[in-house]
Amino acid sequence: MAANKIEGVRVWPSPESTRVVFDLEQKPDFSYFMLQNPARLVIDLESTDKLNTLPAIPEEHKIIKRMRYSKPKDKKSIRVVFDLLQNAKPVVFALAPTGPYKDRLVVDLYGTQMSVYSNESNSAKRSVERAKDRNIIIAIDAGHGGEDPGSIGPAGTYEKNITLQIAKRLARLVDAEPGMEARLIRTGDYFVNLNTRTVRARERKADFFVSIHADAFSRPEPNGSSVWVLSLRRANSEIGKWLEDTEKHSQLLGGAADVIKDTANEKYLAKALLDMSMDHSMKTGFQVAEEVVSELRKVTKLHKREPQAANFGVLKSPDIPSILVETGFISNPKEEQLLLSGSHQEKLARAIFNSLKQYYWQNPPVDSLFASLKADNPTIHKVQAGESLSVLASRYGVSVEALKRVNSLKSNTLFIGQVLTIPKA
Known part of the structure; x- marks a missing residue:
C-alpha cells in the first residue's frame, strides 16, 4: 500500500501558460525531467497510488496534448507523462495545505511560442x-x-x-x-x-x-x-x-x-x-x-x-x-x-x-483623443464647498493667475455654485 494518494487532478489553462494541480493526501515526494522529439514532461511521484483516470485536455488547448501514465522507474513510484504540443518551460513545486486545499503538486508550463496577445484580435494589437x-x-x-x-x-x-x-x-x-x-x-x-x-x-x-x-x-x-x-x-x-x-x-x-x-x-x-x-x-x-x-x-x-x-x-x-x-x-x-x-x-x-x-x-496624454477633445471643448467647473482658486489650479495643472484672467476675476474669492472656465494647462 503506497504512503500517498492522488485524490484529483485539475487543469487551469490560460492564454500564456497552463497550470496542472495534483491534489494529494500528503506532501509529495517528486522529481521531473524534460524529453524532446517529441516534447514531453515526465514527473515521478514516490510511494504514490495512481488516480484511476487522468483528465482529458480540451482540443483548443495550446501547450498540453494529453496526460498519461508510463512505466515507472521502480515498483514504489508512478510516472506521469505530459505530451506537449510545443516546447515549454516547466516550473514544478509543492504547496502546503491552505484554505479548501490539502497538499498539492503544482505544474506550471509556459509555452515558448506564445505571445501575450495570442487570444486577442488584430484590432486589439493595433x-x-x-x-x-x-x-x-x-x-x-x-x-x-x-x-x-x-x-x-x-x-x-x-x-x-x-x-x-x-x-x-x-x-x-x-x-x-x-x-x-x-x-x-x-x-x-x-x-x-x-x-x-x-x-x-x-x-x-x-x-x-x-x-x-x-x-x-x-x-x-x-x-x-x-x-x-x-x-x-x-x-x-x-x-x-x-x-x-x-x-x-x-x-x-x-x-x-x-x-x-x-x-x-x-x-x-x-x-x-x-x-x-x-x-x-x-x-x-x-x-x-x-x-x-x-x-x-x-x-x-x-x-x-x-x-x-x-x-x-x-x-x-x-x-x-x-x-x-x-x-x-x-x-x-x-x-x-x-x-x-x-x-x-x-x-x-x-x-x-x-x-x-x-x-x-x-490630465490627458498629449497624443490622446482626450487631449484633442479637450482642446475643442474647454473644461467647465462648478465650484463646490471647500474649493479655492489654489486648490483648483493644482487639480487642473494651471496657475491661479490664468484662472483669474480667463474668468475675469478681480479677487481670489469663490462662491459655491460659481461656474469657472478652466484654461489649457
Missing part, C-alpha cells in the same frame, strides 16, 4: 500602437485566480470570482467610452504570477493599472472599501532593483540607450529618469486614488477615508501609475452578499471608471 488621437489604455487586474482563490467568505464565496466579475464590468465601461480602452490582465479563472502582472500591463502599453481585490479579516465585523497606493519605501526599493538590471534601462531610455555607450553615464541617466518616472507614477496614482475614494463614498461604506500606502507587489511599476482597490470585506457576511450582487458590482465598477475618466479628462 490599438496599443502609439498614434495621434490614440486611446488611453487602462490595465485592469482581477486579483488572484485559478489555484489561488484569494480570501473566502463565510458563505464560501471566492475572492477570485468577485474580482473578475467587477474587473469585467469595469472593462465594459472603459471600452464603451470613446478615447479609452481596457486591457484585462486575466480574462478567466486561471493563475497569473504576481510578478508578471505589471509586465503584462507594460506589454499592453498601459497608461494606468488598477488592481481589484476584496479585503478580509479574522473577525466578521470590519467592512467597507479602501484604496491603496505604493509606499515610498517600496518605491525606493524598486528603483534600486531597476538600476541594477541593465536590461531594463532600454525600456526607460528608449532609442537613447543605443546611443549612450558610457555605462556609468547610462546608469546616471537611468537613475534620473527612474526618479522622475516614479514621482509621476506615484503622484498620478495618488490623485486617481483620491478620486476613487470620493466616488466610492457615494455608493458604499468606506473602511479608510483616505488613500493608504502599502508594499503591494502589483503597485511596484515605476513607469505605470497604479492603484489597488479593496472593494469590501468578503469576510463580513453582509458585505459578502453585497459583493455577490450584480447591481453592487456595477456601482463599484462605475465609481472606479468615473474616477479614471475624470482624471484623464483633466
Whole structure:
C-alpha cells in the first residue's frame, strides 16, 4: 500500500501558460525531467497510488496534448507523462495545505511560442500602437485566480470570482467610452504570477493599472472599501532593483540607450529618469486614488477615508501609475452578499471608471483623443464647498493667475455654485 494518494487532478489553462494541480493526501515526494522529439514532461511521484483516470485536455488547448501514465522507474513510484504540443518551460513545486486545499503538486508550463496577445484580435494589437488621437489604455487586474482563490467568505464565496466579475464590468465601461480602452490582465479563472502582472500591463502599453481585490479579516465585523497606493519605501526599493538590471534601462531610455555607450553615464541617466518616472507614477496614482475614494463614498461604506500606502507587489511599476482597490470585506457576511450582487458590482465598477475618466479628462496624454477633445471643448467647473482658486489650479495643472484672467476675476474669492472656465494647462 503506497504512503500517498492522488485524490484529483485539475487543469487551469490560460492564454500564456497552463497550470496542472495534483491534489494529494500528503506532501509529495517528486522529481521531473524534460524529453524532446517529441516534447514531453515526465514527473515521478514516490510511494504514490495512481488516480484511476487522468483528465482529458480540451482540443483548443495550446501547450498540453494529453496526460498519461508510463512505466515507472521502480515498483514504489508512478510516472506521469505530459505530451506537449510545443516546447515549454516547466516550473514544478509543492504547496502546503491552505484554505479548501490539502497538499498539492503544482505544474506550471509556459509555452515558448506564445505571445501575450495570442487570444486577442488584430484590432486589439493595433490599438496599443502609439498614434495621434490614440486611446488611453487602462490595465485592469482581477486579483488572484485559478489555484489561488484569494480570501473566502463565510458563505464560501471566492475572492477570485468577485474580482473578475467587477474587473469585467469595469472593462465594459472603459471600452464603451470613446478615447479609452481596457486591457484585462486575466480574462478567466486561471493563475497569473504576481510578478508578471505589471509586465503584462507594460506589454499592453498601459497608461494606468488598477488592481481589484476584496479585503478580509479574522473577525466578521470590519467592512467597507479602501484604496491603496505604493509606499515610498517600496518605491525606493524598486528603483534600486531597476538600476541594477541593465536590461531594463532600454525600456526607460528608449532609442537613447543605443546611443549612450558610457555605462556609468547610462546608469546616471537611468537613475534620473527612474526618479522622475516614479514621482509621476506615484503622484498620478495618488490623485486617481483620491478620486476613487470620493466616488466610492457615494455608493458604499468606506473602511479608510483616505488613500493608504502599502508594499503591494502589483503597485511596484515605476513607469505605470497604479492603484489597488479593496472593494469590501468578503469576510463580513453582509458585505459578502453585497459583493455577490450584480447591481453592487456595477456601482463599484462605475465609481472606479468615473474616477479614471475624470482624471484623464483633466490630465490627458498629449497624443490622446482626450487631449484633442479637450482642446475643442474647454473644461467647465462648478465650484463646490471647500474649493479655492489654489486648490483648483493644482487639480487642473494651471496657475491661479490664468484662472483669474480667463474668468475675469478681480479677487481670489469663490462662491459655491460659481461656474469657472478652466484654461489649457
